[in-house]
Amino acid sequence: MEFDLAFIWAGIIAFAVLTYVILDGFDLGVGILFPMSRDSGERGVMMNTIAPVWDGNETWLVLGGGGLFAVFPLAYSVIMPALYMPIILMLLALVFRGVAFEYRWRTERWRKVWDCAFFGGSLVAGFMQGVALGALVQGIKVVGRAYAGGWWDWLSPFSVLTGIAVLAGYALLGATWLNYKTTGELQRKMRRLARPLAAATLGFIGIVSALTPFLDPVYFQRWFNLPGSLFSVVVPSLVALAAWQLWKGLKHGDDLRPFLAALSLFILGFIGIGISFYPHIVPPSLTIWQAAAPDSSLSFTLVGTVVLIPMILAYTAYAYWVFRGKVRAGEGYH
């Protein structure tokens, strides 16, 4: 039996991007919610819920980039110049928020500066990721083997909309994560915030889903013809189920359920995007097979990947388990 290596790799890259989005999603969300607390100690608790894991979360972004370079080099070399500005701004924003994890504790006079950097960096990084997604969904102009558009093509009402949508979603993930990891007043505050954020996230999912089929007739076909139309029924139903679980979890004051429900919303949204895209990797020009590296590259990388990714998942899970449980004020990892 012949393996379709490009198809397998599309799945692995999609998995890496999804893992990045949900893992860094909640920790960018914590940064986005930073101004919701004015108290330095409370902010310390918020940051400490993610301090031991953020670095691992962000590594999935490097795998997304490095993996694309490895197995879909043509897609990598078209998408990156097309999204030049949002990517550069995202990288700079990640610099600010990444260093804030250590810098915040190294100074008292400048602590507010690094708190701002943490918030601003998380906000801009999240927004630019959403913008990049929107720009990609809208389509990228390719001639020959190169990007053929201008350096402002990425900016459109739709990409701004997806930028804000991703921010709302990340904030929801952050709020439900903090509800899971904290206690007392901070937890209550986050639980209260989670409701409007959930409403906003669902609203944005609805608007973006409604607009996407009309951006390109191909998207319309994929959603409203068999077999895609089956998903058109299933995915929205599952979204409704997740939303219901989220609402119930928040109402009953559960710790974990709202977070898991918010994660499910993200996974479903991601599946939705996948249905719109497949089999393209750079809509509307490049399919996964056109962009794929030769089989010798794909199989060489695959051999290690099938061993290493499960190991990575195992020790990542172990790290989360080591730092399980509530983080309390003045306690952190001390």
Place this chain on the structure above:
Amino acid sequence: MFDGFTAETLARIQFAFTISFHIIFPAFSIGLASFLALLNAMWLKTRDHTYLALFDYWKRIFAVVFGMGVVSGIVMSYQFGTNWAVFSDKTGPILGPMMAYEVMSAFFLEAGFLGIMLFGRERVGNGLHMFATLMVAIGTLMSATWILAVNSWMQTPAGFVIGDNGQFLPQDWWQIVFNPSFPYRLTHMVLAAYLTTSFVVAGVAAWHLLRGRDGPVTRRMFSMAMWMIVITAPLQIFAGDSHGLNTLEYQPAKISAMEGHYQSHPDGAPLILFGIPNPAEKRIDYAVEIPKLSSLILKHSLNAPLDGLDKVPDDEEPPVTVLFWSFRIMVGLGFAMLGVGLWSLWRRWQGNLYGDHWLQRAAVMMGPAGFVAVLAGWITTEVGRQPYTVYGLLRTSESLSPIAAPAVGASLLAFIIVYFFVFGAGTFYILRLMAKGADGDGNTHDKGPLRVAVMESVKAQPGE
């Protein structure tokens, strides 16, 4: 601000700027991670508290350095695509898989175990904490291995064919990874990281000794660093020499530029110690040279002929002035490092390692020497690869993304402002951590997240 620069020049400046900043952090964290693993192992083995105190002292500095390395590294993994799209498309099938392996076998390992190493001693116990510390150290070395395989392939490409679509296609992965310059480059860089770290550690200890903050922890710090310098400095000079011979074989034009040999020398080339390169006239002005020595070093024979840049077409020549100076800075610092090592060995033999203020002053002066040498070395090898990205096969001018100059100019300006601001602040915090004595003075006011962990881990140990 960047009017008149082409998009290519701006992209090159941006890559040079961001990667120069980035390499400083791994050069330090590769060495520091191994040092921390050694300190923790020594503490567990001997239960001598000076090792634990040293571990906790350098752990905090490591945390800041590592954070800066991570964020500046993420930038690198995207910049190939944003600014060098044609290069990425063509080399992706070969370089991409190696970078993917770097992420999977190194970055995740470091990131996954860093949290446990920094915060987790009481949560997982000494054994697993030691394991995590070791994994972080191994991760940094794995990362160096893969990224140097990538860089070496760009310098000495092997194991590929060029496809119809212009892509480099892999043919033999063994030859690709273990390309001709890889073993030399890897050895040279890992030793450089160890030397860099040793000089920082020695400089910090010497600073405190000079200020009269003498104590068992500071002394051990100074002694360990000096041993490391004694061992690695001569190894590094040997490795550098072997690397040079390898470069002569595969990139002779680079060697000519480093040596300042504009002309060929059919019967023995001189070693030019100093001089002022004059690219317009293609000669070295005011050259101070030792006859025949260059042939002796490079060919192991006084009268061996050595080609100069006159044998290389002008449009394939690397820029001589930069290489001539960067190479001399690196080599000069290398020998100064050996000198400090020998000096310490002599003082140690006399039983007076901690009493020589001039040795301490030299150690403080040389504290940042490793960083300068690493940068000078990388400038030598990377500028020496010009005008190619893939040596002899793909020109830098043909590797570029289709991005307009104003966009690259804007991003370059943003990188410069943000990096100086963010990494300037980080350097300030690191220096402030280093300004605290290792023997207990001043440490009690630290409010970092690690403080209580440090104190509790000390308390938790038996026999305290």
